Amino acid sequence: MKSKTDNKQHWVSNKVKKSRELVYKLIDINKEIDGEGTTFRVGEKVYFVRELG
Amino acid sequence: MALAVSTLFLFLFILPGITFKQAYLSSAFSRQLKFSGILDEVFWALFPSIIMHFLAYALLVGLERVFSFTFDLKQLLSMALLQETGRQYADIFVSYLYYCTFVMSVSFFAGHASRKIIRGLKFDRKFKLFRFSNEWHYLLSGEFLDFPEVPDHPEQVSFKLVNALVSTGNQQVIYIGELIHFTLSDSGGLENIVLKDAKRRLLQDDLLERNRYYEIPGRYITIPYKTIVNINVRYFYLEEVTDDYSADEKLL
Numbered sequence: 001m002k003s004k005t006d007n008k009q010h011w012v013s014n015k016v017k018k019s020r021e022l023v024y025k026l027i028d029i030n031k032e033i034d035g036e037g038t039t040f041r042v043g044e045k046v047y048f049v050r051e052l053g
Numbered sequence: 054m055a056l057a058v059s060t061l062f063l064f065l066f067i068l069p070g071i072t073f074k075q076a077y078l079s080s081a082f083s084r085q086l087k088f089s090g091i092l093d094e095v096f097w098a099l100f101p102s103i104i105m106h107f108l109a110y111a112l113l114v115g116l117e118r119v120f121s122f123t124f125d126l127k128q129l130l131s132m133a134l135l136q137e138t139g140r141q142y143a144d145i146f147v148s149y150l151y152y153c154t155f156v157m158s159v160s161f162f163a164g165h166a167s168r169k170i171i172r173g174l175k176f177d178r179k180f181k182l183f184r185f186s187n188e189w190h191y192l193l194s195g196e197f198l199d200f201p202e203v204p205d206h207p208e209q210v211s212f213k214l215v216n217a218l219v220s221t222g223n224q225q226v227i228y229i230g231e232l233i234h235f236t237l238s239d240s241g242g243l244e245n246i247v248l249k250d251a252k253r254r255l256l257q258d259d260l261l262e263r264n265r266y267y268e269i270p271g272r273y274i275t276i277p278y279k280t281i282v283n284i285n286v287r288y289f290y291l292e293e294v295t296d297d298y299s300a301d302e303k304l305l
Binding site: 026045 | 195197198203204205209210211212214229230231249250252266268272287288289290291292293294295
């Protein structure tokens with residue numbers, strides 16, 4: 001898990017095409033996602049996710 | 054007879070207010086069919102009616118100048134109020150009917166335009182006064198994040214995750230998946246939710262094993278709201294980041 005302030009992260013786009021693998025991964029890790037954000041990997045791609053609200 | 058005709062005239066007078074209200078509340082997320090009390094209903098019929106009559110009158114004055122015709126509303130109304138016989142009422146009824154049809158048309162378009170303006174300026178999200186009655190729309194669309202008391206913005210939402218506890222026979226199943234669509238019912242409630250790439254498990258299996266969910270064949274599942282016991286909606290901001298991470302770095 002990495003914070004959003006990690007300097008290795010470069011924002012590409014939040015228009016992410018959500019594959020079934022990506023959704024399943026989000027379902028699996030959803031309890032660990034909070035307002036601070038989490039970085040995770042699906043295949044060769046790395047994503048950042050944070051909870052809103 | 055005169056009393057019946059006067060009542061008809063009065064009804065036609067307040068009809069534009071009802072037309073305005075129906076047009077304003079005609080979208081699925083704003084439909085309001087609950088009776089809110091006689092005083093409230095009369096007020097919300099009469100108040101917009103008066104405004105619509107003023108608006109329609111101003112439009113008529115403008116149209117008179119453009120198309121060079123004359124329409125004396127004051128004379129028409131005084132005749133409608135002061136006539137004593139049914140025959141005299143009949144003489145002016147058609148003119149009054151034309152006028153009321155015009156006002157109702159104005160009210161209809163004004164109602165729809167008002168709703169679009171309120172939605173366009175996002176007043177319904179910023180001020181409780183303008184908020185429409187169907188809370189499901191705000192909750193499931195993510196517009197709820199625009200309420201003053203809630204941080205973040207709906208524009209940031211890129212993923213909506215729903216946990217729905219569903220009753221099936223004598224068992225309860227938890228569905229979890231991405232919310233991609235929902236339908237609202239005519240009565241102003243929620244009718245269906247559509248989840249994409251959902252998983253499910255029996256509630257009784259909770260915490261029994263690590264990988265509790267099992268996949269559902271097919272990508273989309275529709276769940277009728279009447280079977281849902283409770284629902285949990287979470288909003289996520291999701292971004293793809295460039296892969297500067299080495300393979301051995303521990304990510305989730």
